[in-house]
Amino acid sequence: MTTPEFLPQHRQQRQQLLQIVSAAEARGQLRVVEMNQQALGSLDRIITALEEDEAPGGAEVTDAG
DSSP states (O other): OBOGGGHHHHHHHHHHHHHHHHHHHHHTOHHHHHHHHHHHHHHHHHHHHHHHOOSTTOOOBOOOO
16 A cells, blocks of 8 residues: 655656666566566556545555556
8 A cells, every 4th residue: 555655766766676677678688677567557557546546635546456
């Protein structure tokens, strides 16, 4: 569960995952790319939900993936 106050940390984690994916692609590590792409998808959904959240005080978002 998370709230909008953690958006900066989620964005930082997303940037780190993008770097991992890029490096793994360059090395041909397809399984590492695949696993981190899945994590990126989950993180993108969380970030999008938090950004769209307009409820006062922020609603909690749970990742089902």
